[in-house]
Amino acid sequence: MKKFAIIVAGGKGLRMGGEVPKQFIPVKGIPVLMRTMEAFRRYDSQMELILVLPRLQQEYWKDLCREYQFDIPHRIADGGETRFHSVKNGLSLIEDAQGWVAVHDGVRPFVAQEVISSCFEQVKESGAVIPVVGVVETVRQLLEEGGSKTVSRDQYRLVQTPQVFELNLLRRAYGQPYVTQFTDDASVVEALGHQVCLVEGNRENIKLTTPFDLKVAEALIEE
Numbered sequence: 001m002k003k004f005a006i007i008v009a010g011g012k013g014l015r016m017g018g019e020v021p022k023q024f025i026p027v028k029g030i031p032v033l034m035r036t037m038e039a040f041r042r043y044d045s046q047m048e049l050i051l052v053l054p055r056l057q058q059e060y061w062k063d064l065c066r067e068y069q070f071d072i073p074h075r076i077a078d079g080g081e082t083r084f085h086s087v088k089n090g091l092s093l094i095e096d097a098q099g100w101v102a103v104h105d106g107v108r109p110f111v112a113q114e115v116i117s118s119c120f121e122q123v124k125e126s127g128a129v130i131p132v133v134g135v136v137e138t139v140r141q142l143l144e145e146g147g148s149k150t151v152s153r154d155q156y157r158l159v160q161t162p163q164v165f166e167l168n169l170l171r172r173a174y175g176q177p178y179v180t181q182f183t184d185d186a187s188v189v190e191a192l193g194h195q196v197c198l199v200e201g202n203r204e205n206i207k208l209t210t211p212f213d214l215k216v217a218e219a220l221i222e223e
Helices: 032-043 053-066 083-091 115-125 166-175 185-190 211-222
Strands: 003-008 048-053 075-078 100-105 127-134 139-142 148-151 157-159 165-167 197-200
Touching: 003 032, 003 165, 032 048, 032 100, 032 115, 048 053, 048 083, 053 075, 053 185, 075 083, 083 100, 083 127, 100 115, 100 166, 115 127, 115 197, 127 185, 165 166, 166 185
Parallel strands: 003 048, 003 100, 048 075, 127 197
Antiparallel strands: 100 165, 127 157, 127 165, 139 148
16 A cells, blocks of 8 residues: 655754754754755655645745755645644545555654654554654653652653554544644544554654754764
């Protein structure tokens, strides 16, 4: 069946502190978003890519594509009020009846090829897959009555993207009314009662959110 990737890049990037949204910031000469899309192109050159961008940023993106001679084929969907609505808009561009679809943060350019492959292989069995990594620092839980306590980090995982699903399962999930508890695609699918499978992510697959993250990104590229 056909593979799709919805690349969500609707953030304003306010925590970066500059006027340029974080997904467009060049890292070692190439905008973050282009590096992200190249990762999926390397995995499968036949995969259909759908980029979700705020309407006001779309012309700027097209200008960047011309400037950097970026010619990876993709379609553009309008960003929505929330991530939920952005993904839903991206899904609406997929007309195929069947397939597998990945949803990925546009500012995660360092997802490993092995992680993308693992997600797409596992989704054939489970229908819903997300990559996770272990928690390496001590975790404390804030208590309602005040104070806090240490909890076992072995019971927790940090969630990454791409989150990969059987296409019609994700369509049904995004047919639900939006609620604030929908923080990622897995939470939307779980609201249908469908279990989500976990696979091992890669530690380098960080979400570039702050100026410090950009410094980490530059170091990763230099390696």
